[in-house]
Amino acid sequence: MKALELKGVSFTYPNGFKALGKLDFSIAPGEKVAVIGENGAGKTTMAKLTNGLLRPGAGQVLVNSEDTAGKTVAAISRHVGYVFQNPDDQICNQTIYKEITYTLRYNKSCAPEEIDRRVKEALALAGMAGMEEVNPYDLSFSHRKFVTICSVLLQEPEVVLLDEPTAGQDLACMRRLENILDHLQKKGTAVLTITHDMEFVVRNFQRVVVMAHGGIISDGTPREIFWNLDVLREAALHQPYISALARRIGLPGKVLTAEEFAAALRGSGRTL
Template identity: 50%
Template sequence: MTDLVLKDVSFSYPGGFLAVDHINMEIKAGENVAIVGQNGAGKTTTVKMMNGLLRPTEGQVLIGEMNTKDYTTAQISKVVGYVFQNPDDQIFHSSVESEVRFGPKMMKLSLEEENRRVETALKMTGMDCYKDENPYNLPLSTRKFVTIAAVIAMETDILIFDEPTAGQDIEGNKRLSDILKTLHEKGKTVITISHDMEFVAENFKKMIVMAKKKIVRSGTPEEIFWDFETLEKAMLKQPYVSRVCRALGFKGGSIRIEDAIEEIISR
């Protein structure tokens, strides 16, 4: 499996706008990591450097032994899969199945292996019942799962999701949680940008907090959601469970409903 390391990385867009300012980050193989922060913190620019869509202006992005500066985006995409925030930036086939099949087909796999990957990805995301549909006949929230299935079918070591919960209802978020759990069980590294702190609290063991183009802190959700200095710097709110527990006078650590229940019973 593959570790991901960013060493003193900065990125400036044409015109000189600095989007990421000398950050260092290490994500171990198999970790499930949420990157959080307000708009403009540098999150999307950072993850786009992880799969070669952008190249660092300074520093190095290392994927295992690969330095992204030395490889094409197509080569990197075989190791790092990326799900865009807007699925319409990614979909270009006229059926769900053909969209999901495109990546494995380009890898020139055997037909048997190609079929296995497509069927697995469609089933995991719940898109098997839509496989003959045109993706653009589906609601935006469902189209997101089409692009997720397409990336899963590539079977990359690392998968990046940019705001997958945006526009999802409770059922969609539950499906996303199940997908993350399955990928984690398969040993995949999953990196997710999210503004949904409840979703982060429920689904991740590690958080990386960004603000003003820098990394403010990394740690567990239990640590970060009760670190009010970090939350203030990044302009983030605690999950609602933590806010209730704080209002009740609890000292810290509770981020999930079961945590709050245990705390209440113990009192």
């Protein structure tokens, strides 16, 4: 079964800009997929189509095998949680507790004890344990991003979309984010992550989707993608630093990590 499926989806903005053309994509429960591509490639448009903020001009969007056509954003959002690129587009409450429990309190679909349990769990994962009563706008941009991630975690949707969660994150926040990805995967959540950080992709993903000019031009493992120079060129992307260095000095094999680099260097005859 697929958690999310886009079938022949096209989308054109009212101003005539054709953002997506006949896109086919699916993701299974518990699968983590990175979406990469240059600004304007259609990544965010694709994300907004999956939770109903935008509606396809042609084709179908299925969540848990059900067509989302005719369903409200609120109804789709219970199954597809979307963390916006800019947290300030999303935050509208005075305290972290109120903000992240907003949907659950509004839906009345969850017992108060269960809400509190989820709040504790999510804040601990986000490195914000005990900060329930803090105003989100007293926090840094990076922390506000984690507040919006917590809002989505609390709803426990089957699909999570993260739009550039790595932007502006330091080392500790990056690790927290990686923990959250693992946590979601263990729970069987399908996670779609839009990012410009190729090293983050290498460390965390087994499947990478490359978008360019409103379509998916490649879908494969990081090794397949990051050593396909034609695809990278078409998408205006570059190899991760370690791969680029390996290619530059002519190391054999399709190296992605420092560990592989060291092994390839040993294997190539140099005695260490």
